[in-house]
Amino acid sequence: MHIRQEESERHVLSVTVDNEAGILARIAGMFSARGYNIESLTVADVSADHAVSRITVVTNGPPRVIDQIIAQLDRLVPVHKVVDLGEVGPYVERELALVKVAGTGEARIEALRLADVFRAKVVDTTLESFVFEITGPTSKVDTFVGLMRDLGLVEVGRTGVVGMLRGAAG
Amino acid sequence: MAEKSGADILVQCLIDLGVDTVFGYPGGAVLPIYDMIYDHPSINHILVRHEQAAAHAAEGYARSTGKPGVVLVTSGPGATNAITGITDALMDSIPMVVITGQVATHLIGTDAFQEADTVGLTRHCTKHNYLVKQPGDLARVVHEAFHIATSGRPGPVVIDIPKDVQVATAPYVKPVLNAHPSYRPQVEPDADAIERTADLIMKSERPILYTGGGIINSGPAASQSLRALAEMMGAPVTSTLMGLGAFPASSPQWLGMLGMHGTYEANWAMNKADLLLCLGARFDDRVTGRLDAFAPDSKKVHLDIDRSSINKIIPVDVPIVADCGRGIEALIAALKARGYKRPDYSEWWARIEGWRARRSLDYVETGSEIMPQRAIEELFKATRGRDVIITTEVGQHQMWAAQHFHFDEPNKWLTSGGLGTMGYGFPAAIGAQLGNPDALVIDIAGDASIQMNIQELGTAIQYRLPVKIFILNNEYMGMVRQWQELTYESRYSHSYSDSLPDFVKLAEAYGATGIRIETPDQLIPGIREMIDSPGPVVVDCRVAKLSNCFPMIPSGAAHTDMLLDPSQVSGTLNDEAKALV
DSSP states (O other): OOOOOOOOEEEEEEEEEEOOTTHHHHHHHHHHHTTOOOSEEEEEEOSTTSOEEEEEEEEEEOHHHHHHHHHHHHHSTTEEEEEEHHHHSOEEEEEEEEEEEEOOTHHHHHHHHHHHHTTOEEEEEETTEEEEEEEEOHHHHHHHHHHHHTTTEEEEEEOOOEEEESSSOO | OOEEEHHHHHHHHHHHTTOOEEEEOOOGGGHHHHHHHTTOTTSEEEEOSSHHHHHHHHHHHHHHHSSOEEEEEOSTHHHHHHHHHHHHHHHTTOOEEEEEEEOOGGGTTTTOTTOOOHHHHTTTSSSEEEEOOOHHHHHHHHHHHHHHHHSSSOOEEEEEEEHHHHHSEEEOOOOOOOOOTTOOOOOSOOHHHHHHHHHHHHHOSSEEEEEOHHHHHHOHHHHHHHHHHHHHHTOOEEEOGGGTTSSOTTSTTEEEEOSTTOOHHHHHHHHHOSEEEEESOOOOHHHHOSGGGSSTTOEEEEEESOGGGTTSSSOOSEEEESOHHHHHHHHHHHHHHTTOOOOOOHHHHHHHHHHHTTOTTOOOOOSSSOOHHHHHHHHHHHTTTSOEEEEEOSSHHHHHHHHHSOOSSTTSEEOOOSSOOTTOHHHHHHHHHHHOTTSEEEEEEETTGGGGSGGGHHHHHHTTOOOEEEEEEOSBOHHHHHHHHHHBTTOOTTOBOTTOOOHHHHHHHHTOEEEEEOSHHHHHHHHHHHHHSOSOEEEEEEOOTTOOOOSBOOTTOOGGGOBOSGGGOOSBOOHHHHHTO
16 A cells, blocks of 8 residues: 655735734644644744734645635634735745855855846845845745756755735735 | 722722632732631632643633633742643633732742743733733733633733732722723624625525524523524534533424534535524534535535634635624524525424434433433433533533433533633532532542642542532543554454552542442442532443444545444544644
């Protein structure tokens, strides 16, 4: 007997929650307890009184699993709202990465040139290294990091995705 | 304003919330609360012998009275021991509030004596949980916890209170309930979904009502509404294990329980129906069998208060998120508004009667041994005309009880369905007896299960609770042995109950009455003696050792692939079926 995997699709969920102790563990734990995937997860409080946090979860799974994830999130007591950004409408998603590249000579010049193409900023430099700051959708960050691998990539730090619906409505 | 200690605020809240019974066990981290209870005789504290039993007793109290069960235990082992009962309550949607002591706030995280991360450990086995860090937060949290535990889909809520928070003081004002703004269970059904359901009912030729524990959780009115709907439609009714009693088993429309050990007629009717009204049930794997063969030709309506139950296992045509009782009432109103007349389902009923004629619950008697099914039947007969509450442990005896003991009213059948917890039945019976002092409460048990909380005999004796324990003793973990017989060529790996105690002497050692029933002629007098004996009674009823529970849908099989008797058993299963349990 072998265990079969189902086809899955990527979804970006925006979850509005009470900013209370343990909320991140509650959300992340629900995913692990029920066997759901987390590709990335970001959280920060977003209200003036620090009472409400916004969590952006990138997950993947078959459509019926995505429905379950939304229902399971929604039923947690401190969760106010769950929005499946891709389902509700057009949306923007961004992540930020810091990318450290070390090298000299042609590789160093090429790294800087590519950074310019990708509109990455140099936030730290020495004579043999750069730290670039790049923002964009995941695919752009992936591509940039991939290119840097051949040019002396030392380390990468990524924030994970935040997302928001386009247009005036909240 | 005069300030009160955290412990005082807690006890005041419990009194304000109408709590009269608390199941608990003291320890270092709850001493301030116990000291406060010492001054408040209006709170009836029941001292259990193990914290798991406190949680199950609270479940039994809750399930039989409709009121939330309340548990009070200490930190560390007190909390971890309660976790099985808390998880059981989550799986079966039982309203329960568990108050756990915690080490003082400055000791949290230091691996202090009897410290456990109770909030972390119980995060996924509660509906919600709290760590209270200020006595000023206690009143709000306690009131909110009771609201969350009892509303929407009920469930357990844990309140973890550090010892210094119990001692420190704060002003006390009776709080105005202002639950989490994000917590708004949907109680009223969507009118459009009700209309679409009514459309499906009008068109249906072969409907079936598939009901579950949600009806019982909704309250006695929902059971009445279910009866009214069934009466109006003239449709057959089946139920899950958890829903038994919501619809009277004495009704001709009753098909018996469905699922793995359900009746032939219930499972075939589910398979051949053209409209399935799922009311407060959740398409559990023990009910559905093989998913691609589950009710393949039916339209499906699912009424559930928990949106996450809908489309979780089985995709449905009409989802209705609402309280079961309110949903059924709305459906009745919609049908009445359309001038609905009970249709002619005689063809459908003729097929059902054909299935019923298979008499799937019949069993062969040897004459020399007591058949376990016979024991349950005689117990049922002997208790007619009395207010009976039955609890069970988990295993063969549980399924035989579900098949052969018949319930006409809700809240009379208490069993561990979702989690399947051995050791549930006896403490649940204690809780039920406390909530229903005049009822005849019987725990139908197995020889293995009863040993998992047998220590509660001490509790039953101390509080003079006349609970009856009726052990179907076959000297095996019978359901495990049955599966090993059917799946693993009768290789009985560790399923024999070796070194059983003498249950009669054990009962007597606690000061209870012990009765042994060994032969068929002793069965009826033995049951009579049990009922007539005052105080707790343990009955050691020796039954046929190798009986199997039939009918049975083997794992991975469809409703129509039921096994009715042992001759149909092959003794092995393929790996796919083995993996499905």
